[in-house]
Amino acid sequence: AQSVTQLDSQVPVFEEAPVELRCNYSSSVSVYLFWYVQYPNQGLQLLLKYLSGSTLVKGINGFEAEFNKSQTSFHLRKPSVHISDTAEYFCAVSGGSNYKLTFGKGTLLTVNP
Amino acid sequence: EPEVTQTPSHQVTQMGQEVILRCVPISNHLYFYWYRQILGQKVEFLVSFYNNEISEKSEIFDDQFSVERPDGSNFTLKIRSTKLEDSAMYFCASRLEGGGETQYFGPGTRLLVL
Secondary structure, eight states, rough: OEEEEEOOOOEEEEETOOOEHHHHEEESSOOEEEEEEETTOOOOEEEEEEOSSSSSEEGGOOEEEEETTTTTEEEEEESSOOOGGGGEEEEEEOTTTTEEEEEEOEEEEEOOO | OOOEEEEEEEEEEEETTEEEEEEETTTOOOEEEEEEEESOOOOEEEEEETTEEEEEOOOOOTTEEEEEOSSSEEEEEEEEOOOGGGOEEEEEEEOOTTTTTEEEEOOEEEEEEE
């Protein structure tokens, strides 16, 4: 069984500030890790993913995430956020033969001017 | 860029009615999924579909739910007799076989059961 915990339900930040959205997972098998973003009234868009190799992965819009196997974490970071980054961010894991996704509850990032 | 599409974007129905939610996956993808997101809650897996059959389903996916790929392009989710608790956003996703395990999501159908 797999589970994902997103430790912060809401993260308010000011524009141009750095941000970190935290994600921890548990799984009995090897997993792949994802961050999806959901803008208001839109679907889920892939931000970045970790499949294997380098533990630091870079995604779209200047986001990056680091896979830490010992801490079972996959935190998302951006050094300087913009107003347009305001959205809900979902961490997810997949594994097993069907690669279904198990999502966290999401973190609402609100960027204020 | 190819994308997953879903229709309708919104649907309102009366309790007990049947609804069919439609999805057109990315054309060369072979794995298809349905997820739902009840307002304020996490996105939950419902069912996966491969080679014209269900490959996995969750506890949520009971006998009132069914999926079908009727014509090689559409992928549908049918709810036979809707309940109030079926009100949610339903997302379709597709994945290319062997393609880095990324699922591409549609924009969703917001279903409201009254």
